[in-house]
Amino acid sequence: MQNQVNISYGSEGLSSLVQQLYKNAYSSLFILVDTNTQRECLSCFLDQTKLDPSAVLVMDAGEENKNLSTCESLWNELSSLGADRDSVLINLGGGVVTDLGGFVACTFKRGIDFYNVPTTLLSMVxxxxxxxxxxxxxxxxxxxxxxxxxxxxxxxxxxxxxxPKEEVRSGFAEMLKHGLIADSKYWEELKTLEHLNPKVLSSFIKPSVAVKSKVVEEDPREKGLRKILNFGHTLGHAIESYFLVEKDKQRLLHGEAIAIGMVLEAYLSTHCSGLSQEEALDIKTTFKRFYPKTEITKQDIEAILALLRHDKKNKAGRVNFVLLNKIGTPAIDIEVPQALFEKAFDYYTTA
Ligand SMILES: NC(=O)c1ccc[n+]([C@@H]2O[C@H](COP(=O)([O-])OP(=O)(O)OC[C@H]3O[C@@H](n4cnc5c(N)ncnc54)[C@H](O)[C@@H]3O)[C@@H](O)[C@H]2O)c1
Ligand SMILES: [Zn+2]
Structure with a gap:
């Protein structure tokens, strides 16, 4: 199945969005923002596009609001504002707004058109x-x-x-991942960046999007190839969940957790998929340069591994991973003996 993705960039992209909206002659236009993008992005977006929405829908910012109750409020709002099947929704925000807004649009009256205008680095790439x-x-x-x-x-x-800087750094982890799973030259370019400022990063967004959209076009339903996007995420997600529920622990953003996950899974790759020691060290050194080291105690590791075992189907003491053969070449469905997990954490914690 082919999956055509229509992606455009910069001010030309905004013009083509406006053109497409006029061409499709929607009955009414709604814009979804969260409280932060309402403050930081909305007036600029309206100034630049000259759009005159029927209404701006505002949701509270944060992952904790990516739930059914927010959807229900938005469906009610759309309904009471007279939205019909020819209405359209523009999602102006980060991944929470684009994920939830997309879902609200897909389900309202069995589906209305929607457009995404991502405002975080993570949602862009x-x-x-x-x-x-x-x-x-x-x-x-x-x-x-x-x-x-x-x-x-x-x-x-x-x-x-x-x-915020830490949100930029969080999105950058996914860009580094794109280099590791698909493009060693891109990895080389990213790892030598001096500062993660938006100006510098802007020229690296397109190649990252190219990696993701190519994978998705080939395997939209994650039957095989799309799994490669999960590099660093098997352990990364367990770490993210653990730091989320442990209230006395520091907060870890998604990208910060998967940055640790990628170092751990690089170590596993040296044992299970032929990644060289040199390349694993390159990966560890690079992530340590961009991301401050997170303290992970023996007790934390036990709890993280318990979450992992609970979360993932594992056969006879083994868990399936996406690993690397080398930088730029992934390997999917690799079974890893659990005995290696603690050693992977040792690898992360040692210099
Ligand atoms: N659909 C997918 O394929 C996919 C892939 C990866 C992640 N996700 C989802 O994306 C979400 C994470 O996305 P995210 O990191 O963008 O989170 P987010 O949407 O919560 O944005 C992070 C923070 O930045 C704020 N913000 C957004 N744009 C801003 C701007 N321009 N200026 C100032 N503040 C701004 C937000 O209000 C929020 O507080 C998760 O829910 C995750 O599950 C989905
Ligand atoms: Zn991710």
Missing amino acids: DASVGGKTGIDLGPLKNQIGIIQEPQQVVIDSQWLATL
Whole structure:
């Protein structure tokens, strides 16, 4: 199955969005923002596009609001504002807004058109591309959703100017991942960057999106190849969940957790998929340069591994991973003996 993704960039992208909206002659236009993108992005977006929406819908910012109750409020709002099947929704925000807004649009009156205008680095290079929409079910992430491409994604790095530094760094981890799983030259370029400022990063967004959209076009439903996007995520997700529930622990953003996950899984790759020691060290050194070291105690490791075992189907004491043969070449469905997990954490904690 081919999955056509319509992605445009910068101010030209915004113009083509406006053109497409006029061409499609929608009955009414709604814009979804969260409280932060309402403050930081909305007036600029309206100034530049000269759009005159029927209404701006505002949701509270944060993953904890990516749930059914927010959807229900938005469906009610759309309904009471007279939205019909020819209405359209523009999602202006990070991954929470594009995931949830996409889901709200796909389900309202059995589906209305939607457009994504991602405003975080993570949503530009990852969340807004690939057609996965959805919400969380209690503590379980992305359990409810639909795969449906938006009409268009407009990626414009201007929004990064107001994004907190740690959010920029979080999105950057997905870019590094794209280099590791698909493009060693791109990895080499990214790892030598001096500063992660939006100006510098803007020229690296397109190649990252190219990696993700190529994978998604070939395997939209994650039957095989798309799994490579999960490099660093098997252990990364367990780490992310653990730091989320342990209230006395520091907060770890998604990218910060998968940065640790990628170092751990690079170590596993040296044992299970032929990654060289030199390349694993290159990966560890690079992540340590961009991401401050997270203290992980023996007790933490036990709890993280318990979460992993609980979360992943594992056969006879083995868990399936996406690993690397070398930088730029991934290997999927590799079974890893659990005895290696603690050694992987040792590898992360030692210099
Ligand atoms: N659909 C997919 O394929 C896919 C892929 C990866 C991640 N995701 C999802 O994406 C979400 C994470 O995305 P995220 O990191 O963008 O989170 P987010 O949407 O919560 O944004 C992070 C923070 O930045 C704020 N923000 C957004 N744009 C801003 C701007 N320009 N200036 C200032 N503040 C701004 C937000 O309000 C929020 O507080 C998760 O829910 C994850 O499951 C989906
Ligand atoms: Zn991710």
